[in-house]
Amino acid sequence: MTEPLPAAFRTWFTAQGWHPHPHQLAMLEAARAGESALLIAPTGGGKTLAGFLPSFVALSESPQPGLHTVYVAPLKALTANIAEAMTRLIDEAALDLRLDVRTGDTPSSRRARQARTPPQVLLTTPESLSLMLSWPEAATLFAGVRTLIIDEVHALAGTKRGDQLALCAERLSTLAPGLRRVGLSATVAHPQAMAAYVAGGAPGGARIVRAGAGVAPEIALILPDGPIPWAGHMGLASATAILRQIERAKVTIVFVNSRAQAELLFQELWKINDRNLPIGLHHGSLDLARRSRIEAAMAAGDLRAVIATSSLDLGIDWGDVEQIIQVGAPREAARLAQRIGRANHRMDRPSRAFLAPANRFEVLESIAAREAVLAHELDGEPPGPGALDVLAQHMLLTACHGPFLPDPLFAEVCRAAPYRALDRGHFDEVLGFVETGGYALRAYEEHKRLQRDSLGRMWVRTEAIARTARMNIGTIVDTPRIRVRTRRGKDIGDVDEYFASTLVPGDTFFLGGEVVEFLSLRETTVMVAHAASRTPRVPVYGGNRLSMSRGLAGRVRDLIHDRSRWDGLPRDVRIWLEAQATRSVLPAPDRLLVETFVRQKRWYLVAYGFEGRNAHQTLGLLATRLLEETGAAPLGFVATDDALACWSVREPTDIAALFSPRLLEGDLAEWMAESAVMRRAFREVAVISGLTERQLPGRTKTGRQMTASSDLLYDVLRRYDPDHVLLRATRQDAERGLTSFDRIEALVARVQGRIDHRRLDRVSPLAVPVLLELGRNRIKGGEGEDLLLEEIESLVREAGLP
Numbered sequence: 001m002t003e004p005l006p007a008a009f010r011t012w013f014t015a016q017g018w019h020p021h022p023h024q025l026a027m028l029e030a031a032r033a034g035e036s037a038l039l040i041a042p043t044g045g046g047k048t049l050a051g052f053l054p055s056f057v058a059l060s061e062s063p064q065p066g067l068h069t070v071y072v073a074p075l076k077a078l079t080a081n082i083a084e085a086m087t088r089l090i091d092e093a094a095l096d097l098r099l100d101v102r103t104g105d106t107p108s109s110r111r112a113r114q115a116r117t118p119p120q121v122l123l124t125t126p127e128s129l130s131l132m133l134s135w136p137e138a139a140t141l142f143a144g145v146r147t148l149i150i151d152e153v154h155a156l157a158g159t160k161r162g163d164q165l166a167l168c169a170e171r172l173s174t175l176a177p178g179l180r181r182v183g184l185s186a187t188v189a190h191p192q193a194m195a196a197y198v199a200g201g202a203p204g205g206a207r208i209v210r211a212g213a214g215v216a217p218e219i220a221l222i223l224p225d226g227p228i229p230w231a232g233h234m235g236l237a238s239a240t241a242i243l244r245q246i247e248r249a250k251v252t253i254v255f256v257n258s259r260a261q262a263e264l265l266f267q268e269l270w271k272i273n274d275r276n277l278p279i280g281l282h283h284g285s286l287d288l289a290r291r292s293r294i295e296a297a298m299a300a301g302d303l304r305a306v307i308a309t310s311s312l313d314l315g316i317d318w319g320d321v322e323q324i325i326q327v328g329a330p331r332e333a334a335r336l337a338q339r340i341g342r343a344n345h346r347m348d349r350p351s352r353a354f355l356a357p358a359n360r361f362e363v364l365e366s367i368a369a370r371e372a373v374l375a376h377e378l379d380g381e382p383p384g385p386g387a388l389d390v391l392a393q394h395m396l397l398t399a400c401h402g403p404f405l406p407d408p409l410f411a412e413v414c415r416a417a418p419y420r421a422l423d424r425g426h427f428d429e430v431l432g433f434v435e436t437g438g439y440a441l442r443a444y445e446e447h448k449r450l451q452r453d454s455l456g457r458m459w460v461r462t463e464a465i466a467r468t469a470r471m472n473i474g475t476i477v478d479t480p481r482i483r484v485r486t487r488r489g490k491d492i493g494d495v496d497e498y499f500a501s502t503l504v505p506g507d508t509f510f511l512g513g514e515v516v517e518f519l520s521l522r523e524t525t526v527m528v529a530h531a532a533s534r535t536p537r538v539p540v541y542g543g544n545r546l547s548m549s550r551g552l553a554g555r556v557r558d559l560i561h562d563r564s565r566w567d568g569l570p571r572d573v574r575i576w577l578e579a580q581a582t583r584s585v586l587p588a589p590d591r592l593l594v595e596t597f598v599r600q601k602r603w604y605l606v607a608y609g610f611e612g613r614n615a616h617q618t619l620g621l622l623a624t625r626l627l628e629e630t631g632a633a634p635l636g637f638v639a640t641d642d643a644l645a646c647w648s649v650r651e652p653t654d655i656a657a658l659f660s661p662r663l664l665e666g667d668l669a670e671w672m673a674e675s676a677v678m679r680r681a682f683r684e685v686a687v688i689s690g691l692t693e694r695q696l697p698g699r700t701k702t703g704r705q706m707t708a709s710s711d712l713l714y715d716v717l718r719r720y721d722p723d724h725v726l727l728r729a730t731r732q733d734a735e736r737g738l739t740s741f742d743r744i745e746a747l748v749a750r751v752q753g754r755i756d757h758r759r760l761d762r763v764s765p766l767a768v769p770v771l772l773e774l775g776r777n778r779i780k781g782g783e784g785e786d787l788l789l790e791e792i793e794s795l796v797r798e799a800g801l802p
Contacts (some may be wrong), residue, residue, distance in 0.1 A: 043341030201415025377552030
């Protein structure tokens with residue numbers, strides 16, 4: 001019987017005081033059988049080592065020059081962290097092989113060396129892999145590749161970056177026949193779909209290897225010292241309790257859901273940090289050098305805590321992290337499980353986590369998320385069909401590598417899991433767009449990027465087009481951002497371009513944990529000075545809100561309805577729900593509760609859909625359209641993750657009809673086409689597909705230029721080519737993401753004949769938090785907190801709450 005591990009590796013494991021895990025040996029066995037594999041293993045289970053081990057063993061037994069293994073991770077910081085760990089193994093085991101990193105941060109001299117003498121193992125990102133595959137010399141560079149490792153595969157599959165990587169994997173397989181794929185993940189909600197994504201066109205699919213579950217995490221709530229807030233999403237009321245918990249541990253990661261929340265919580269903690277505990281701040285708007293310093297300080301154990309957004313969600317291994325604190329509702333059980341895994345990084349010890357909900361509805365969501373994680377029930381949607389704008393970019397980059405014939409490329413694309421059901425007609429439409437721009441744009445020379453020769457091969461028209469295409473690789477289209485710099489030339493970070501346009505000299509705001517004063521806007525730079533005041537006039541500068549997943553929404557509905565489970569709820573929340581049951585009715589899991597009442601001479605309608613903020617936002621747009629048709633004269637609406645509130649001049653009538661399939665009828669397509677949501681979605685599609693370019697030789701377009709260009713093209717296509725492939729791609733994006741239209745359709749179907757309408761004489765207890773969101777949106781300026789307190793007191797009195 002063959003030893004599963006060569007002697008050098010057995011010696012290395014022994015020197016570490018370790019034994020190989022069964023799942024690590026199973027991955028080695030799959031490799032020896034030539035099988036692709038998906039490894040699902042909890043954080044701390046050595047899954048990254050399990051992914052690399054077969055390659056290291058193969059190279060130790062049969063050395064080969066040139067690239068053997070390509071590792072792809074979603075984050076540049078993760079590639080650097082993994083490279084450090086794997087290089088240590090290579091040195092300690094005295095392996096004769098070279099490992100290197102290639103990302104957008106890699107110096108040009110190092111890139112040139114990699115091109116001349118490629119390492120056997122290369123760590124990179126989806127964007128850098130796509131770039132390398134567009135090189136004319138890609139066929140030679142990748143010919144000997146035997147293994148593709150995709151780390152944190154759950155963070156890629158089902159996204160446009162994941163679509164891009166799936167296409168790259170098939171291109172790689174064409175250049176290196178027999179390529180074996182490996183996927184690594186700690187959180188997989190749909191294992192079979194994820195295995196299909198990893199395998200792509202690899203023969204035999206991918207073997208699913210599961211590690212043991214490890215020790216169950218310890219998850220508890222952190223609540224404010226005083227009453228639990230009725231509304232708000234920042235969690236600042238729990239700052240004192242959060243700091244106490246930080247003091248009890250060696251190192252803590254405090255996760256929040258937005259950059260604005262990170263800045264505000266960081267400031268709140270420092271106000272009360274009498275012991276001067278070293279606490280850092282980490283999010284995507286901070287300057288790269290600042291983020292790198294925080295990461296280095298965490299790795300060295302110089303910080304007691306770091307406040308972070310999703311910028312630290314994925315696999316960077318800081319072994320001294322004893323606990324994580326999630327401030328605000330996690331929105332997805334899978335996201336919470338991923339974040340909990342950042343603590344302890346060991347399978348044989350429980351990860352310790354604390355949830356600090358920001359308001360009373362978030363208490364319910366946090367409890368639901370805790371239950372889901374402990375039950376190993378992960379949420380999230382299975383990967384959907386591949387995006388056509390990503391396919392357009394891939395086609396152009398394939399032509400940059402060299403000419404291609406459409407038929408073989410179509411077969412190659414269809415081997416990628418996201419494009420397995422791609423219709424040839426749609427493929428040809430995308431190809432036609434890349435070739436000429438399509439019917440409405442073919443007269444414009446700048447949209448002609450490919451040309452056919454007499455053999456039917458597609459060539460990139462000019463080297464200038466190829467150079468621009470490579471400059472614009474990628475599927476991440478951020479909100480246009482502007483650098484923030486002090487008068488002395490020090491970069492602090494960046495802010496949304498829209499936010500920058502609203503500032504006037506003298507305005508102050510938070511960035512990087514500091515209060516800075518706006519001085520001027522110089523071209524593409526916001527000039528600031530450090531402000532003496534610690535109270536900013538403009539407290540936040542934006543940040544996306546996540547939407548509650550379907551799985552958590554269902555659990556929240558069940559928790560509210562099942563009174564036998566209320567004993568474990570905080571007293572404030574329990575009294576609130578009991579008051580709702582007395583004065584109105586509790587929302588039932590399979591029904592829709594709709595309340596109507598008069599307040600301050602306005603009629604209010606509150607519907608408790610529990611379908612997430614994006615879905616309720618779209619539901620509000622649709623519902624107010626029907627309210628207008630029925631003569632209610634709607635004045636506006638506010639959407640939260642839990643409910644929708646509309647207010648109108650006259651009483652809404654026929655509530656059942658309002659939430660019937662009629663809601664989805666009418667000229668919905670035209671209404672959506674006119675909405676700002678569709679224009680926003682089109683901008684992203686236009687950038688990814690190459691219709692508009694962000695980067696040009698010698699200059700970068702501003703956000704305003706990009707918006708003006710994409711809006712003009714959107715209007716042209718709607719008028720002259722309404723069935724253009726990019727408009728269809730835009731509608732698909734908007735329906736699946738920005739509008740959550742599928743969740744509205746599911747809600748409407750679920751509640752037909754199951755609507756509980758309560759006509760009340762006053763606001764209900766459950767409606768108080770929803771109406772407070774309206775109050776928060778109305779109240780601006782320095783006196784805002786006092787006005788908000790008055791609004792809270794007024795609503796609580798009206799609802800008859802203690």
